[in-house]
Structure formats: C-alpha cells, structure tokens
Amino acid sequence: MKNNLICVLIGAPGAGKGTQAKNVANHFKCKLISTGDILRENVENKTVLGLEAKKYIDNGNLAPAQIVVSMIKNVIKSSIEKKDASDNNFLFDGFPRDLEQNKLFEQILAQLNLSIKAVIYINIEDDVVYERLTNRRVCPKCNRVYHLKFNPPKFDNLCDDCKVALITREDDKIDVIKKRLEVYKQLTEPLIEYYRKKNKVIEINGNKDAEEVLKDIISGINCAKQ
Ligand code: ADP
Numbered sequence: 001m002k003n004n005l006i007c008v009l010i011g012a013p014g015a016g017k018g019t020q021a022k023n024v025a026n027h028f029k030c031k032l033i034s035t036g037d038i039l040r041e042n043v044e045n046k047t048v049l050g051l052e053a054k055k056y057i058d059n060g061n062l063a064p065a066q067i068v069v070s071m072i073k074n075v076i077k078s079s080i081e082k083k084d085a086s087d088n089n090f091l092f093d094g095f096p097r098d099l100e101q102n103k104l105f106e107q108i109l110a111q112l113n114l115s116i117k118a119v120i121y122i123n124i125e126d127d128v129v130y131e132r133l134t135n136r137r138v139c140p141k142c143n144r145v146y147h148l149k150f151n152p153p154k155f156d157n158l159c160d161d162c163k164v165a166l167i168t169r170e171d172d173k174i175d176v177i178k179k180r181l182e183v184y185k186q187l188t189e190p191l192i193e194y195y196r197k198k199n200k201v202i203e204i205n206g207n208k209d210a211e212e213v214l215k216d217i218i219s220g221i222n223c224a225k226q
C-alpha cells in the first residue's frame with residue numbers, strides 16, 4: 001500500500017462535516033470530495049444524474065448506491081489521472097453513506113491500491129441537528145456554509161468570499177430533516193460500528209465551537225497517520 005492519506009467524514013446531518021471539510025482538506029493537502037455538493041451541482045445543472053437524484057434528495061432519502069458510487073469512481077480516477085490530488089490524498093465528505101456503498105468503495109480503493117486511513121466521526125446531539133439545519137445558509141457558488149447565529153456572513157445574506165446571495169437548502173425543512181436523521185441512524189450509523197471494529201474511527205465531539213472541532217480533527221488524523 002502507498003503511504004497516502006484517505007479519510008472519510010461521517011456524522012449526522014448538521015454535524016459540521018461541510019464546515020470542517022475544506023479546512024481539513026487544506027491542512028492535509030487532500031482533494032476534497034463531497035457527494036452532497038456534487039449531487040446538488042448536478043441537480044442545479046439539470047443533468048440526467050441530477051434529475052434522477054433530486055427525487056431522493058427532496059425526500060431525505062439516499063440517492064441509489066449505483067449512481068453515487070459510479071460518480072465517485074469517475075471523480076477519483078480523473079483526479080488521479082490529472083494528478084489533481086497530491087500523493088493521491090483524498091477526504092470524502094458524506095460518502096460512503098451505508099454498508100452497500102462502503103463495500104463498492106472498498107473494491108474501488110483496492111483496485112487502485114489505496115485504503116482508508118481514518119474515519120472521522122463527528123458526534124452531535126439530536127436536538128442540535130434541528131437548530132443547526134434550520135439556520136443553515138449556503139453559498140450556491142463556493143458551497144461555503146454559514147449559520148445565522150453561530151457563523152453569520154459579514155454582510156446580510158451575502159457570501160463573504162463570492163458576494164453571492166446565500167440560499168437555504170431545499171432539504172433543510174423540518175420534515176425532511178427528520179427523515180434524513182432517521183436515514184442516518186438506520187443506514188449510516190452501522191458504518192461507524194463497522195469501522196470501529198477495524199480501529200479506524202476517530203470520534204470527535206461536534207458540540208464544541210467549530211475552531212475546537214477543527215483542532216480535534218487535525219490532532220486525531222495526525223495520530224492515525226503515525
Ligand atoms: P453537515 O455538512 O454535517 O450537514 P454543516 O457543516 O453544513 O453540517 O453545518 C450545519 C450548520 O451548523 C451550518 O449552519 C454551520 O454553520 C453550523 N455549524 C457547523 N459546525 C458548528 C459548530 N461546531 N458550532 C456551531 N455551529 C456549527
């Protein structure tokens with residue numbers, strides 16, 4: 001196996017995966033792959049994949065594994081071909097999402113002689129999920145995440161970086177949030193148990209301030225690298 005870094009971010013909706021992902025990826029020089037962001041871009045651009053995935057996203061269900069995994073496979077392969085990911089380091093946000101995706105993912109990695117180094121599990125209380133997601137706003141251009149109370153933009157409703165108007169995600173409505181949380185518990189949590197048995201889980205208390213959470217993730221990954 002090569003000495004590369006492949007990490008996965010797992011956590012309930014609103015745990016802070018997207019918030020942390022960019023900083024963690026920059027810190028460790030990983031290519032960031034967020035399935036949620038890629039799927040939403042496809043929905044926005046009305047691609048065949050986006051039109052198919054939208055039905056699932058709008059209801060809070062997972063998009064079919066075949067779609068997501070083949071999408072991921074293409075992104076990984078083209079990143080490696082284009083030498084877009086230094087040393088083939090990758091950070092996955094929101095993928096794999098269940099055991100079925102994970103099995104296919106492990107096969108893809110094995111074919112490329114790669115393997116997962118650490119699974120970063122950001123743990124938050126259920127109550128926090130609703131407060132986080134109903135106040136979440138995102139930049140449609142750069143995907144930067146804001147929170148109306150905890151992390152507001154400098155100017156009212158504009159992305160600090162792009163100066164584009166922020167949007168509320170279609171699936172950040174109470175009933176869809178509830179469904180996503182159920183799906184997370186039923187389908188995604190078993191993955192945490194799977195990786196715990198392999199001693200790959202770094203559990204992070206996601207209730208702390210975002211800066212603290214970032215420090216904890218960085219020190220956790222540094223330990224796993226040794
Ligand atoms: P996820 O990608 O896991 O769904 P996000 O990173 O989008 O979660 O965060 C959900 C919401 O919570 C956003 O509005 C974000 O600004 C906010 N948030 C993220 N981390 C924290 C934190 N540690 N403390 C307070 N709010 C946070």
Ligand code: ADP
Pocket residue numbers: 012013014017035036037039056057058060061062063064068093094095096097101171180
């Ligand atoms: P959050 O972490 O807040 O739940 P994501 O952006 O990761 O948000 O996911 C939003 C939606 O996109 C999910 O509810 C699901 O419909 C779809 N999605 C994202 N990643 C995956 C994936 N790996 N497999 C299937 N569906 C996915």
Ligand code: ZN
Pocket residue numbers: 139140141142143144159160161162163164
């Ligand atoms: Zn932006």
